[in-house]
Amino acid sequence: MALDNIEQLLEKYDNAETTLAEEAKIRAYFSRENVPAHLESYKLLFQYVKHTKQEQFTKDVPLQPKRTKMYQWISVAAIAVLMVGGYFQVHQMNQKTTLDDLSHEQLMAYNQTIEVFSLVSSKFNKGTDNLEALSLVSSKLNEGAENLSYIKEFNKATNKIIKSE
Template identity: 75%
Template structure:
């Protein structure tokens, strides 16, 4: 292969414009030629490196640690067991019905105090809603006044028309 042709192909190769067939021609040239001009020596080393690296193979065995997956497996089993026990105890408590007679003295006192607090809160809320009833009455009266103003506007418009037509 002519040196001029190889130099053109190398220029195309540097510009990333070569096809796979042209790159194969360049590799074949550098494999066959014993004597390469000095300015092409770097290309010779490059293409020899490519040929040698294609022939290399990875021969070591890769071992993956499996201990970690066993730990995760046991953690997931433990989590499922905890969830099942929690569900069982929740279901068991739901089925047990307690009456006031089953409560201890302290629990009964706490229950009664809670009822007193709830009653106090209810009375305060009822007082607040009584005040709201007064506001509701004011609101309805304002709405009635607005309706009366609308009637006055209609009356005023009609009066203005009558006065304009008589002039």
């Protein structure tokens, strides 16, 4: 590249009017070994720039994947659900339902059940009445058994008499 050409470019460069392509041209020019003495300062600058471009970041960066916090909250939510459930359970058990709370159909069913129960219980009582007769018979039987012992005694006595004969 001609010298006056590069000087023009350098002037534009100093005024920050060069494009990136033109700057690349300048850099290419100054990467040569010999440049005119009055441009030596530019050469230093571009050498410095070339040098800095090669610097690299070599340090390792610890990248930890962020744990999603959602999973941690699931246990909390589960416990909350359990507590609420337990509370309602206890609440329901403590609550007493009266006849007034029942609906019409429930009341009918209740009454029918009660009727059936009272019927069963009256039949039961009749059964126990009949049992009383049985117990009378058994007491009479016992009385009979006591009378039998007399007969035993009598027998003994007759046996003795028969032996002595």
